[in-house]
Amino acid sequence: MDLKVIHEKASKQNGLVTRFQALETGISNWQWFRLHEQGLLIHVHPNVSSVFGYEPTWLQKVHAATLSGDGRGIASHKTAAALWNVWKPSESEFIDIIRMGRKKTSAQGGVKFHHPRDHLDIAPIRREGIRVTTATRTLLDFAAVAPHLLPITTERMLMESHISRGHLVAAVARHSKRGRAGIGPVRDLLATWPYADKPADSVLELEMQRLLSKYDFPKFDTQISVGPYVVDLGWPEWKVASETDGWGKYEQRSDFERLAKRDIYLQKHGWSIAHFTWRDVKSRPRYVVQSLRDLLKIRGYPGFPY
Numbered sequence: 001m002d003l004k005v006i007h008e009k010a011s012k013q014n015g016l017v018t019r020f021q022a023l024e025t026g027i028s029n030w031q032w033f034r035l036h037e038q039g040l041l042i043h044v045h046p047n048v049s050s051v052f053g054y055e056p057t058w059l060q061k062v063h064a065a066t067l068s069g070d071g072r073g074i075a076s077h078k079t080a081a082a083l084w085n086v087w088k089p090s091e092s093e094f095i096d097i098i099r100m101g102r103k104k105t106s107a108q109g110g111v112k113f114h115h116p117r118d119h120l121d122i123a124p125i126r127r128e129g130i131r132v133t134t135a136t137r138t139l140l141d142f143a144a145v146a147p148h149l150l151p152i153t154t155e156r157m158l159m160e161s162h163i164s165r166g167h168l169v170a171a172v173a174r175h176s177k178r179g180r181a182g183i184g185p186v187r188d189l190l191a192t193w194p195y196a197d198k199p200a201d202s203v204l205e206l207e208m209q210r211l212l213s214k215y216d217f218p219k220f221d222t223q224i225s226v227g228p229y230v231v232d233l234g235w236p237e238w239k240v241a242s243e244t245d246g247w248g249k250y251e252q253r254s255d256f257e258r259l260a261k262r263d264i265y266l267q268k269h270g271w272s273i274a275h276f277t278w279r280d281v282k283s284r285p286r287y288v289v290q291s292l293r294d295l296l297k298i299r300g301y302p303g304f305p306y
Contacts (some may be wrong), residue, residue, distance in 0.1 A: 006022060006025065007051060009025075010054065014054070014057065014059050014064075014128075014129065015055075016044065016048060016060060017050075017051060019032055020071065039052055044060075045064050045109060045111075046069075058082075058089070059128055059130070062095055066097060072099075074098040074122060074124045074133055076098040076114055076138070077096035077114065077145050078093060079095050080132045080133045080142075081153060083127045084157065085156070085160060087149075097113050097114065098114045099113050100119070120137075120175055121134050121140075122134075122137060135167070136168060139153065139171075139186065140171060142182070143183075143186050144182035154189060158206065172186055205232050207281050208244050211285050211289070212233075212289075215289050218235060218301060221235070221236060226265075227269065231273070235296065238300060239269075239271045239272065240272050240292070240296050240299055241266070242273075243274070244276055245276065272299065276291075
């Protein structure tokens with residue numbers, strides 16, 4: 001019995017192989033059970049086993065759950081969010097798997113199976129070799145089970161450039177007629193959307209966008225190209241820009257020299273630049289707001305009432 005094909009298959013599936021895949025390689029049912037008796041295969045789920053030598057991991061558990069049954073399961077809800085790197089699952093958390101078809105499957109072995117009637121946007125893609133729901137579908141499903149965590153999860157999706165506001169608007173339009181549980185929280189988020197359309201480079205930039213959205217500022221742009229440089233956020237019409245400076249921007253002397261060179265270039269080209277720190281944005285928001293208002297007034301913006 002040549003196990004090379006089994007090992008090749010397992011190497012692409014987090015150390016896993018299914019009974020049906022083994023049969024396709026010529027390994028009989030008797031040989032399949034014999035390999036388990038010899039300890040070369042280790043039972044994980046019905047008809048899914050790991051090859052000896054592979055360390056059990058969370059990814060392996062998720063992959064095994066998608067391979068169980070007909071082998072066409074799809075990671076969803078919080079599990080999908082974790083595969084999109086926007087959620088950290090706890091050790092006691094169920095693995096969420098979508099199975100197509102109306103026949104209900106009871107939770108087993110730490111796996112919760114979902115059988116949704118709404119099949120839109122389920123068409124899976126692969127992350128870490130595992131079938132997973134699309135980014136927008138993941139957020140809709142996540143909102144159904146953890147609506148209070150939707151804003152922070154959406155921010156992380158934005159940070160990774162997985163979604164945009166347009167993607168979510170389109171998804172809500174497609175799914176709203178079906179009365180899905182996650183639609184309401186996503187609608188509420190979109191109604192108070194505080195972020196720019198372009199992805200931000202840091203959580204601090206998102207915090208700044210959220211802060212400005214609470215006040216009567218004119219519409220701002222983000223990631224604005226000015227010659228060879230890019231500024232975080234600003235108003236090109238009045239040449240006022242805001243930079244949010246986290247610790248990661250300045251780690252050595254050359255970083256400060258680069259900043260000074262850039263600010264001189266921007267000033268020579270007519271821009272006023274205001275730098276703010278995390279402490280400013282979180283603890284002194286009035287200072288941030290008033291500083292930017294003053295700069296915009298100086299540059300001729302007529303919209304503030306005082």
